[in-house]
Amino acid sequence: MTAKEFLNSLAKGKTDILQQLLGILTETGSHYCLIGGLAVNAYVEPVVSLDVDIVVAVDSIQAVANTARSKKMKVEEFPYSINLSGSDSDLRIQVQTDPRYQSFIASATMQEVLGYEIKVASLENVLQGKLWAFMDEARRRSKRQKDLADISRIIETYPELTALLPQRVKDQLQDK
Template identity: 45%
Template sequence: MTAKQFHKSVTGDQSDFLDRFLALVADRQMAFCVIGGLAVNAYVEPMVTLDCDVVVIASRLEELEKVLRTQFNVERHPHSLNVSDPGSQLRIQIQTDPRYQEFLPRRETREVLGRSLPVAALTDLLQGKLWAYQDGTRRRTKREKDRLDILRLVEHHPDLANRVPAGIV
């Protein structure tokens, strides 16, 4: 079983949801990158996740939302667009917080579960995880998962430790 087949199996992706989403973005030549737990998997030993967090160039977000609504279920939230498909348990969350836009020029192509994807640079990924962990409005369990992702990154890349505020790891 390939990494891609494994990911599709775990997410119950019978509709090629992630591949269809990626093709839709690529066909429109939209700058984007993967952030969040799936991106962490590009830099450390992979863990299973049912989420795919991405940032898309803000100037094209409205256009993307219109196209996504023709093929997928889309929910707009204050800082994200949540995209889903009945044929998959995978959830794609498009981050709309403007701080993440600065990640796009520094994105790197990395192997993630059998796919070559644009992923936030390591230091940007860490910064995004720190923002998420420090956001007191998020559920405690979500914040704890972010803290564990920070710990995973620092364990595999000790040079990042000086970027993490005291008490987090």
């Protein structure tokens, strides 16, 4: 079983929604990059997630949403994200619209993540995104704990990045 087949089997996918997303990004000529837990997997030992977090260049976001709708995907718009989903997969795609992430696109590189060739934010940017997510008190506690675990996975593999962590995060990691 390939990594793609494994991910799609976990997502109960009758269609490969991540490949469909990559097709939409190509079709719309969108600049983008993967962030979040799947992006962490590009740099450290993979952990399975059914969440796909990406940033799309601000001038392409509506084209991506409209193209997704035309392909019968469900599109839900929120203050800082647009969520895309399909009835044939449990994979959840979140297009992050928070402007802080836009600069991540410029330094993204093409990498293989679970069998997909996809642009991924730089390691430092992935870490920064995880720090923002962890420090967001409005997020559910369980999500913040996953963010802290992802930060820990990065720091274990790249200890030189510890200097980028706020003291409060360093203290949290020491307590674990």
